[in-house]
Amino acid sequence: MPEEVLFKSESDRDREEIASMLRRVADNLDAGDAVTLTAGSDSVTLEPPARPTFEVKAEREGPADGPGELSIEFELEWDETDGGSGDDGRLEIE
Known part of the structure; x- marks a missing residue:
């Protein structure tokens, strides 16, 4: 898509x-x-609908043998037609 x-x-x-x-x-x-x-x-x-999908991702980009760039990404995602529903995984953020 x-x-x-x-x-x-x-x-x-x-x-x-x-x-x-x-x-x-x-x-x-x-x-x-x-x-x-x-x-x-x-x-x-x-x-956003009442129950969008919430994705959290921590990444390191760059060469495997050296320092790179770190990131934390937060994403809300939903289908425009049905309002979305996602996995009920137990995420905790401290």
Whole structure:
């Protein structure tokens, strides 16, 4: 299935700014509200369903024999037609 990027933003931020942005997303999810992403003149509003699939991934990219780039990715995913439902795996974040 081809992928269409609806919005993308990448910038260096301090940890407090990132935490604040994640809290805003969490507050919107908790309230059942839409999530609006805006950067400059680009904007998209998405309405996650009550039970989207939540994917968490930790990765290291780079050469096998040297230091690389580490990342933590958080993704909410759902089917546009049915609202989504996912595996009930027991994820914990500390």
